[in-house]
Amino acid sequence: MERIKPRTLSGFMELLPAPQMQMERIMEILRRTYSLYGFTPLDTPAIESAEVLLAKGGGETEKQIYRFQKGDSDLALRFDLTVPLAKYVAIHAGELCFPFRRYQIGKVYRGERAQRGRFREFYQADIDIIGDGKLSIINEAEIPSIIYRTFRSLGLRRFQIRINNRKILNGFYSMLGLSDRSGDIMRTVDKLDKIGPDKVRAILIDDDGIAPEQADEILRFIAIRGSNAEVLKALESYLGKDAIFDEGFGELSTVVGYLGDFGVPDENLAVDLTIARGLDYYTGTVYETTMLDHPEIGSVCSGGRYDNLAAYYTDRQLPGVGISIGLTRLFYVLGEQGMLNPELPTAPADALVLPMGEDLSPAISLATQLREQGLRVQLYTEAKKFKAKMQYADRLGIPYVIFLGEDEIAQGKCSVKELATGTQQTLTAEDAADLIRAGLEARMQGTVIREK
């Protein structure tokens, strides 16, 4: 037979079983955490009509998208989870209750140039809260608490949620009479971390055509640093000059003010006036989350408040706030940095049952019994040497091997060996289950991510 060389496309993550188990654990934590805040799971198709998906149009997206014909349909793979959400809410608005809180963890597709750590198929893990006409500011204060709890549940401590408010920025540029250039300015200012203030000033003046004294004013503004209280205090000196600025200041103060009640410690949150988020549609609070020991990774969880989710589909005003975790990239980076806790079990089973006699009935019954107690049990019945069977358990990291020979069967017991210690005990099935459960509990103590 002529053979085809099997291969997985570059830019597509395909994990071996052990890391896949860690990925599943992360997804489970995200699902659980999002659920705690009243978000309902949603699942939309990966394929949409190209017309619907590209309603907004625009350059980069259009180039990267996977778009194709099937019959006479013009189709495309989703490139994020926000556009499908907008479509979903526009279609189903009459059947949903607002505020509508949904989470979605799903694959999206972007045909970017393949490079290390960049993926063409990747998971996003999104939450959004959509209001009907209005949406309370408190939702914007709740978002950092969800980010905080999510990352803490994964095991991270050394991270910082950076927040800002677009109204403060828009108001500030309006004070300077630069409203119509605020988009360009924010894109330039966004590079501050990477290129430093001098180069930002140069670009502002040379490329964006800002007067030097205004550029200095901008640099003074974005240089405001300190504790959250200090930053808010410094912003007070700009109050009373622009209504939008004042509104943004009020929102930011409210958001910061409630964070303690939401359980977010000061050290995990910083008001940062340089955060703008590139996207045009954010209108209020914006969020970025950085890992303090790995700033080079950039933001691992970003989002913000927008005034109109589905303007391309409906004239219903649907303001919202949401965040997105680029899960595949985050997982890749955590692996690269050696931050995935190797001590958490990744074995496919908790125990491997090895029948030692001809009649397999007692071993099958035992395995069935242990499964009824909730244990993950694999029955090993291949005709292999004893050593090979033990190596199988060892290579997979299965913590317990259970032997069932004539003696054990006669006594109504089984022998349980813990591979890590070599300890072997002859026990009833119930006691074996208890022993294994206790051992598993001890092994499950750690978090998925381990900081160094």
Next chain:
Amino acid sequence: MERIKPRTLSGFMELLPAPQMQMERIMEILRRTYSLYGFTPLDTPAIESAEVLLAKGGGETEKQIYRFQKGDSDLALRFDLTVPLAKYVAIHAGELCFPFRRYQIGKVYRGERAQRGRFREFYQADIDIIGDGKLSIINEAEIPSIIYRTFRSLGLRRFQIRINNRKILNGFYSMLGLSDRSGDIMRTVDKLDKIGPDKVRAILIDDDGIAPEQADEILRFIAIRGSNAEVLKALESYLGKDAIFDEGFGELSTVVGYLGDFGVPDENLAVDLTIARGLDYYTGTVYETTMLDHPEIGSVCSGGRYDNLAAYYTDRQLPGVGISIGLTRLFYVLGEQGMLNPELPTAPADALVLPMGEDLSPAISLATQLREQGLRVQLYTEAKKFKAKMQYADRLGIPYVIFLGEDEIAQGKCSVKELATGTQQTLTAEDAADLIRAGLEARMQGTVIREK
């Protein structure tokens, strides 16, 4: 702004929040059940190289597939989870431990003609056990026990796992000297349930060119009915005439013999000599699962034993056994039949916290505290009338509403109202959590599927 009419493509399932919650629950049960048997979760890309995906080639598949160019790559969306598994095992054979047991729940794509209850994007939930060179027959006996436990965990009782062995069929046709026509014959025989024996006989003779006395012999064979013991007994009369038949008989006896130990009751399993499975690559035990009260749906879980998973990619012999549940179609049918238990909660939250005063801090703290106890809590802070807030909880099916007014705050308590009964109690946060937890437990008693 010019608006695009939002729409979801036909043949693509997109659920409202309540049914989506039921779907999530089903998926969670599948994941848990598969895990109990030592299957490890796997996730492969939805897009593969067309050359790799279509290695086997062949008519129907090729017509239905979503295939497209991106740059100069010829790509296609996976149409099942078996081909990607074959590719995965062929690539990673050196890093896997055999037998390799994996489950995968993922979306697959087939551009079929759209019709009611047929989907172009649908979930398959597969398990496979892959051996390296050899695979013990016990694995074939374990599969029905996994099907049994899966369907029972979902809440089904009225189902039957029908099994057969391809070697018995091949051996039988070999006895008749019809080996080279066994494919056609099996396809005809497969229609027995739908068209009855007379029409099967007519097609065998007229279309398949089988002599009338041989057609009668075939009909006599597939008419063998009765308890599993009776069917095996009837098959004994054919023994000693064909080695393949005898081997198949031995395997079938072994599989049936161990089912009791695996905990599969007789009434949920039937040896059925008409089962062949259309696919060419099954070589041993084959499985179909039917819902006894809905035979019109056909098989909801099928599969079998194959000798060579990845022959198109590698010369390594990889025998296996696997089954697949067509999850999206099953979910659709269950919904149509009204079999999804409406009593299980589908609300996005267990409790809705309603702050009654100006200062939201106590309400935020309370919500945070309840979440730390594992409760799913939504904080409702929109400026709406009291009645609208209660309607929100009611429409979403949120079972408890928690009020926090001046009096409660002064007492360090909160008022918990159970919407179903109207009962309201003023409690500490700890007692409120206990009350809600107990209420949830009572609500979670039922199974996802409810037979009538």
